[in-house]
Amino acid sequence: MPRDASDTRANPDLLLKAIEQDGSPDEIRNGRGHLKIFFGYAAGVGKTYAMLQAAHAAKRRGVDVVAGYIEPHERPATARLARGIECLPHELVEHNGITLSEFDLDAAIMRAPQLILVDELAHTNAPGNRHEKRYQDVEELLRAGIDVYTTVNVQHIESLNDIVASITGIVVSERIPDRIFDDADQVELVDIEPEDLLERLRAGLVYHPDQADRAQQYFFTIENLTALREIALRRCADRTSRLTDAARVLGNRDYYTSERILVCISPAPTNPRIVRAAARMAKAFRSELVALFVESPRTQAMDEGERAKLSANIALAEQLGAHMETVYGDDVAFQIAEFARLSGISKIVMGRTGEHSGVRQVLFGRKSLVEQLIAFAPNLDIYIIPDQETPPSRPMERKHQTALQPPSGRDVLRTLGLSLVATAIGVSFRHLGFADSSIISLYILTALLTAVTTTGRLCTIMSSVLSVVLYNFCFVTPLFSLNSYDRSYLVTFAIMFATAMVAGELTARITNSARTSAENAFRTRVLLETNQLLQQAHGAEARARVAMNQLVKLLKLDVVFYTADRSLLGKAIYEPAGSEDHSASLLTDYERAVATWTYANNKHAGASTRTLPEASCLYLAVRTGDEVFGVMGIALNGRELEDFEHSIVLSIVGECALALESDKAAKEREEAAVLARNEQLRANLLRSIGHDLRTPLTAISGSAAVLREGDEKLTPEQRRNLADAIYDDSLWLIDTVENLLAITRVEDGSIHLNLTTELIDEVIAGALSHVARASRGHTITVKRNDDDILLVRIDVHLIMQVLTNLIMNAFKYTPENSTITIGAHREGKFIVVEVADNGPGVADCDKPHVFDQFFISSKAQPVDSHRSFGLGLSLCRSIVEAHGGIIEVRDNHPRGAVFCFTLPAEEIEIHE
Template sequence: MSRAASDVRANPDLLLRALEQDAHTQEYRERRGHLKIFFGYAAGVGKTYAMLQAAHAAKRRGVDVVAGYIEPHERPETARLSRGIECIPHMSIEHNGIELAEFDLDAALARAPRLILVDELAHTNAPGCRHEKRYQDVEELLRAGIDVYTTVNVQHIESLNDMVASITGVVVRERIPDRVFDDADQVELVDIEPEDLLERLKAGLVYRAAQADRAQRNFFSIENLTALREIALRRCADRTGRLADAARVLGNRDYYTSERILVCLSPAPTNPRIVRAAARLSKAFHGELVALFVESPRTQTMDEDERARLSSNSALAEQLGAQVETVYGDDIAFQIAEFARLSGISKIVMGRTGEAHGLHHALFGRKSLVERLIAIAPNLDIYIIPDQPAPARRGHDRQAASGPHLPSRRDMLLTLGLSAIATAVGTAFRGLGFADSSIISLYILTALLTAVTTAGRVCTIVSSILSVVLYNFCFVTPLFSFDSYDRSYLVTFAIMFATAMVAAELTARLTDNARASAKNAFRTRVLLETNQLLQRAQGPQARARVAMSQLVKLLRLDVVFYPADGDLLGEPLYESAGAEDHRTSLFTEYERAVATWTFNNNKHAGASTHTLPEAQCLYLAVRAGNEVFGVVGIDLKGRVLEAFEHSIVLSIVGECALALESDKAAREREEAAVLAKNEQLRANLLRSIGHDLRTPLTAISGSAAVLRDGGEKLEDAKRLELADAIYNDSLWLIDTVENLLAITRIEDGDMQLNLTSELMDEVIAAALSHVARESHGHRVTITHTDEILLVKIDVHLIMQVLTNLITNAFKYTPKGSTVTIGARREGSSVVVEVADDGPGVSDRDKPRVFDRFFIAEGPRPVDSHRSFGLGLSLCRSIIEAHGGIIEVADNKPHGAVFRFTLPAEEIEIHE
């Protein structure tokens, strides 16, 4: 191979990833529906019209086509094309006194057409619908194997939202994740010239007259439409380029170096713009997007609004295809740089709030977050997205930091109390003649104690101010006045205030770090404990209980667990976080329906999600790969999980899924081992049958041939001898086949006991009548008792046990031997014994005599038929099925005793 040829080989890691993704995508698409998007740059370009034309073409090809939802645009040509296509009735929902017509997802799934038309993919559903967004309805249709035609405009794509808003001045609220557009099987660009669209608008073919005038003034300008058209064309070209890149990689033509792009998450209102910019950058570089949130001591005091925004920004990053990660540390710049180094990040995207270097930067030389990040990681490419600070927030690197919070009454009283105590102690110091430096140190100590014992910074600031004021008022001449004869005290006050503030701030930071470290150590310990407890738990239910208890310990919220039972959910388990039992409100039909949807679709649903958000619980699929082992429901009680909490919850659920998968794999291995053992037994049985049945069959066929060809020349005694031989060999074969059939039923689990009440003496007599012909040369005795022995047995099977034991005694004892059969009552059991005075069973063979296919060494049976080693094994299986035991012992002075027990039945005496 030439050097030129070898230089163009694809990166093997990237090629393997592309092949795996292509295989997974191919398998997934074989079982899901296909999505075709009719894409335009503005309303009125003809997306719905083109979709209806394509639907009629499909219908002419014999495809089952229905219209799920067509937006009533009141356009004559569109209305005309809608005729002739079956329509699913809309679902009517009342919202704020207005009747809204929405797409009926359940009716569409029940109708199950081959192709369904669903207009306006980015539409937001009314409250009460299963999903918050229509694109989620479409995804459920695709998972059900239904093909979908739909429409969308360029301004509705998430990553392009800010760009479109900057061009048009209009922020579009209805958006779809980029992945929905990128994963579509087909995208058809519906395009017309902007001038032609304006003509259509003026002619009333897009909106009504009044609405058209307003749209033309605010949105439909030639500049806006031209820019939007350019973005739409570029977006389609990017999609085509990515498809070509994937084909090129699989064809070993070329490859791209994988880029990993990091975007920083925060609760800032402007953070979504940063996330969207990073998503566009990752697509441009064909890279992987990672979203990082750095949790620091300052994030512990976020209010509910900030937590909700952070959760929303994380969800946006996930929608745009980012892998969301959370790390913890006080130094945000160091944490970002270290994560980037360990994760192979090549580019970082962050926002800059237009900060200026103020006085505190000049005095203390404090660098901004971006400057510190550049200093720590000079080799990283850092992209800064200019931004403006939120109105109520200041500071340059407050990633997820909150503004000041009003202190509680307790903290304020504690602050005032400590200052009062310091003043009293300072007065005592003055009386004892201590220097002023001791009193100043006392007030600094008070500020430190306030920082340690109170939350937030407000009380620390108040304590520092009070220290200066009280010292001036109580200890500086003139006393009890804010005046001072010595102006040098002003410097003392300033230094005292600065010292108290710096010391208190450092103490507060240490306290916050200690609290946050303890909190995160607890969470990490819960995660580590989960793995250990899951390993020790035995069985799926025990493992589920472990995961539930760990979630309750972590979140202090009620948890439910629905285990998978085949293709359905089983009965739920419940774990309470407190003394109250809330299972009545959590085990409703609606909550179970949401859990079932999560199970069937392998996706999150319920509270704090966009799918069935009215549910009380957040439902998470306990999944390993594409297999769902159950559903966990967490009763959020209106709160939103923190980013770090959410990642720990997902880790616990994932550990539980792996443990349940391990359980399933172990069961499958056991079943496979049993099957292999059974197959081996069957193989041994067939080999034994093939060899050992040949002798009696040969004897039967030979005797029959002699009788057929020359029977009339034989003496009567000889003919009778041949007939007896045929009969005896036939009986042996019948007994052997019966044993084989019984063994087969036992192995397959098909042996069912037909229990009836029987007298044991009658059962023994019936069994002896079956073996009477084989007793030639043997003496048979029966020991009787005066007691009536009544047992509840399957008489046919117990007779087979007795027949096997008696026949076995005849075979392995010489003629003239005695076989003794008896039964007696012992406690709640009836003991039956079959004894002989033959050679007996050696001590070495006793432990294995009831094993299948075991044949004791020693003299062959008297009738010369080789045993299969099945008779005694069958006897043990039958006796154990009746709840008894069977054993072999020595018969004194010689011989063997086979003894088994059966449950006795009490005799009812009616007077």
Template sequence: MEETRRDPEDFLRQIRREERAKQRGRLKIFFGYAAGVGKTYAMLKAAQAARRRGVDVVAGYVEPHARPATTALLKGLEQLPPLTVEHRGIALREFDLDAAIARRPQLMLVDELAHTNADCCRHQKRYQDVDELLGAGIDVYTTVNVQHIESLYDTVAAITGVTVRERIPDRVFDGADQVELVDIEPQELMERLQAGKIYREEQAQRALVNFFDEKNLTALREIALRRCADRINRLAERVRLAEEGGYCTDEHILVCLSSSPSNAKCIRTAARMAGAFKGSLTALFVETPDFPSLSVQDRAQLRENIHLAGQLGASVETVYGEDVPFQIAEFARVSGVSKIVIGRSSTRRKYPWRGPSLTDRLIAAAPNLDIHIIPDDIAGYYRAKRVRQRRTGKVGPDLLKSAALLAGATAVGFLFERLGFTEANIITVYILGVLLTAVITKKRVYSLVSSAVSVLTFNYFFTVPRYTLAAYDRGYPATFAIMFIAAFLTSTLAGRLKQQARRSVETAYRTKTLLETNQLLQRCDSREAIIGTVAGQLVKLLRRDVVFYPARDGRVGDPLSFPAQGGAPRAELTAENERAVAAWVFQNNKRAGASTGTLGSAKCLYLAVRVNEVIYGVAGIALDGEPLDAYENSIMLSILGECALALESENAMREREAAAVLAKNEQLRANLLRSISHDLRTPLTSISGSAGVLLESEKNLDEGQRRQLYSDIYEDSLWLINLVENLLSVTKIEDGTMRLNPTAELVEEVVGEALRHVSRKSAEHHIQTHFPDEFLLAKMDARLIVQVLINLVDNAIKYTPVGSTIAVSAARKGRWAVISVADDGDGIPDSAKARIFDMFYTVNSGVADSRRSMGLGLALCKSIVTAHGGEIAVADNTPHGTVFSFTLPIEEVTLHEQ
């Protein structure tokens, strides 16, 4: 059997998850099926046990109870003072999140996980506070009841008839590190309630009547046990997938979104189905032409339903069209959906002429799919409210256009009548006029009125008796009806085509913006260019102000503002409180700000520009009280995703460049060490050998032999000194510490100084100097140019035979001083000239004595001359030999008469 190997990327992702898990705190939930089962008591008992083990435990917030046994367990535990806030004249006690993070214990106790915080708190829900504590590395103990889990809301409401307002997403419960079920028998719970151990006497009596009966409690207990079992199954499945590799079932659940209050029940049902079938979940919203006229309440309800679908793990998609069942069926066919979940209200068709319902049409459009219809008798009949659109233009122009078209059709009708055309031709002209009216006017009412007026005008001018609205022919009423229906239908179709064309233009514009963003980002070569491009595209797409905070050294940098109207940036969008929200998003890698449950009082919606856990910046979108619709949000996230990938690529490119520089430096260091190890061994061996001979046999040596040994030691020492000077200069050039001190120097004096320091073997050659200009000044750092000349002359001495002539000359050429070192040796091959100034390159690399070159001298000469703004070159000498020449800028000196 062939062994299957896991992808290395899976191992990498697993390692990253484990590292994040080590840094993140652990969450333990004490879970019950009703109030009074002992969740808080069990939590405090476990906390006391942890304290006895030496764990630093702090009670962050424990709901005040009138139960002595529970209150007694708080003794010995450090309690964090609650945050007291005033809400509508009532003092509320809330969990102090900032104080908890500042205290930073090992274990924090936070009761009532599903609690809704006061408006002034950072987060809207307490489970968000707990999530921030976990992100800070603090372990948390908390409590929650089964009726507070989001996906079980409808089931609990159907059993108990009680609507639960405070709920937590299923991911919080399923993502807990440990869940402890606190369970007692329903009869025992009712006895405790009657004994006053849970509520006061008045509250207890109401609870016994409304909620705490044996039937409800037994059903809730069963749901809690099943939910714990489901969680265990999910954990076991997750472990099995981690060991065997991920897979995906064929089940793809599609739930249809709407602005109906009952749509939330459909979403929860679809989420439970997706969990049971271990399939994927998609939430689809079909935006029709009537969507802009939805009321504010319906828009808010739709946003809540979309948010709920996202909380339950659905992928939210939006399509456009007028035929809703057709759009749903087509999306299901293209996306491979296996089951569709849709809601149905309890209403019935009151009139026989009404067409089939949305559910019936969907069944007809998708006969091969399983369609699950979720009834909702609680919600009752629902119909979306439409608001009348404000008039954006004046009535006069469209009215004049309609009247002009009607008059034109009448004039053409008279012309056709004079030419002997039949009435059918005149009717066609009026229908054409109605069609044109529908095309060129903005409102449907104009085409409708034009249809009616066209019939009346035709009757008045072209039927007998003329100029009256009466008609003698019995067939005229049918003609008028057909004419009106034809005109009305053509105008309606024309209006629909206009709406579809407008929607197609908007969709094409948004799609073009997304594609254009990708193309523009490919041409960006810096972080600033990427940020500017993405912000510009967001402004163009959303028509809202954008603020971008780039990441700088592990924190958010200064904001970059991109106003939508092209004016001055709005100061309130970059105020201190807005920067604090952006910093929180950067630190916690979560969205916050306007339209979210975290720091919702901010002006902007802030999102992390990230790739996995790496954050490259924070983008803020100014909402100004108008949240983004689903499609705008989807396109915005796509653009920010492109931005994150582009910033990651740019960061990777900079890291590659830094790595290349580091590799180059390492190679340089290795070459230096290699050259030193080879090239220093011979002169050092010669020096030590000569010194050893002098020490041991100086008396046996004659004067000539001793002087020869002294000379060899001196020559080798000078070679080492020159080598060390070159090494130091190369090191300064490579690390950028070499600084020029240019002054006006006489070229003849600099050359003379250099020739006094060349190798002593210069006596074996004929060195000549030639200066046509008696007074040639150049701007240079004399110390470095002397080193250049020494290297060039020593190079000529080294590679030319004894008795050769070396000529050093200088001349003026325009604004440059040209200094040349020429020899009449064997010359340099043409193949070597292109690399002669490269570091560590030598032509005669086979020489192995103490005069062997390391290939640093000419490279150093080029670096020094280039730093002076000049150029260095090599050429053939005539008739044979080599000429090295370099240029320096001329320094003009002005003489003033006294």
């Protein structure tokens, strides 16, 4: 499909080619590259220069070094040092009429050097690139097994952003997650004195003179540089300390009980500051960071802007290494305290917005969230981060905004109808002589019913106002007027209005709580059903469809699943959420390319992520650990998953992965059993060959030696007897080898039937001619069927082998002068062939096993016991069953055994 010129998405062909160049996911994970960061506290300290020096040293050691992207700072010394290193061509991207030069990730992966240089790790890529950030490009290079040298400054570390901004007054937008810095294999601090850096700046070695003057006025001051240098040194020291502690633990030298720090997430604009402070604290205490969001009926009333801020704050917490959790409840403080108690939290970090302070706290006696939390969790360390930059987000304001949202026409009609019905009933109460208090209670009941049966609070307010107005108009003297002779009614009206409002508000809260509980119960039920349905399903595709159906039920969105086929994705399974089929737009080459990238890199990608966000679906790897069993795609259609929805989705995908892993394990166990059975077959064959072939081969070689060396001493009769013995043993070996080859073809499934229509009498005659020489000492009788022509559709060669094996088996297990009877007759749509003898027969205990491989009767005494593999009858059963028949053994009366098998009969067509 041709691509539009305005389409800035990554080319799917190039994307798939890059993935294929990477290799399989197992190879990627087993051969991850090493990352070295050259770290500085400001531009111009010499990070790029130090990186190029290290690259030349690596090249002298024989390492294949390539410069993927070197920032063009126009510094002569750096430019000279870059010479002699192979440079990849940059990717030119058009954006807003400007041509931007970007790092070409696909070209780097296809070149696959041992070491690549990628400058400016925190750089933001131009729109249309596969990843939003350059550090994501570097991560993909590392997964491809390529070592990377890169550079970054201290102001680009996410958790240090607030500190750097408070020092310099400049907020840096290009940042990297702390995990990139902490997980690097090596970090080399490139450090010079601030005075030396200022000298370089004034000398024009960092920026152009005009740029240097502006930088020296705003950023490059001795105070700023000294503070930034201290932060960089401390950050490197913290990393070194953590590495030392990790080595100590691995060496069993010491033991530390790490603390768990909890940070509270909210949609407040200053919540990122709290999250970063908690992340710094977690690093300082070397503890785990947990982020918690408490969803309540009040938070469900958030508008789109607040939800966007909440999602951004959650993403920031996860980026800083926090483990995200969501709980539900009306009492936020109690939920936080209970979660902390059950999860082993030792410290809580939260912001203070001044909520419930001042007059409201004095009048209503309500404690602030912080005070409530201290009361619920007195033993926890609670750290309060002052929030003074923006006014707090007040729940009452959100309620008011929600209440003022226009109600639907149906709700307005329902409100008016309830008020009119209450008035009519009130009129009847007045005629019956009821007191005014009964009528007032009736209107309060109307407000309650309105709150229960309508959505939003505006209808409840309208009902309260209508109750006061209608009561005044219809039941207060003078009637049918809004005037009142008794001023005490004003107090009645106020109390009536307040009571209706409070009752309606409480009812609305209960209704919202019930609605929220129902939604949560539904989602939880979907998750519980998923496990049960996955256990009942059989096969990878069936289990994948169960997970897809559960996701469709939960999200009401289309779902796509790509099965895993070794190192690439296999076929796509599509499950629509409604009657419309959107598979044409969801199963494109680009979507498959994004799904393949997700599979190869074991990471989320697509819509609502920072990797290939132009895709229509959010792609999640169905994985357990590092093993990926497929890719699940959810067509978001422009919406974002709520936090709880996202956790349920991950749980369903995880359950699906566990089920697929169980299927794989069962398949591996089955293959192992088949392998063990084949190994046993091979061992039995070798044992039988070693034991049973040795005797005829020895006899053949001995007879041949006698003929060769004693020709003059042997009489003609003796020579003939020796030649007959050699001939008989050779025929037995030929038959044995044919049986071995046939049973091998049957075992591996490569046997093919060459079916033709034959007379069964001719087949029997052919088999008898084959065993004629071995029939000495036995009498063979053939029952002729002159009344009917018996035609069968068979593979002649294989059925003759069956008859030969059965006749030879009768020769071996019956004494001389025994009679072998062969016959055939019709039974319905089958021809029954029988081979009977009057020998000792088959013992009852041997009949169930006589057709098993390598079975030799322990009670019957064969004539030539050394000539038996126990394969002939097993081969007969396999051939007969391949023709659609059955074979069995029964007793022959008065003595002996009868082996019979059935073959499909072929009808004779008569043309007149």
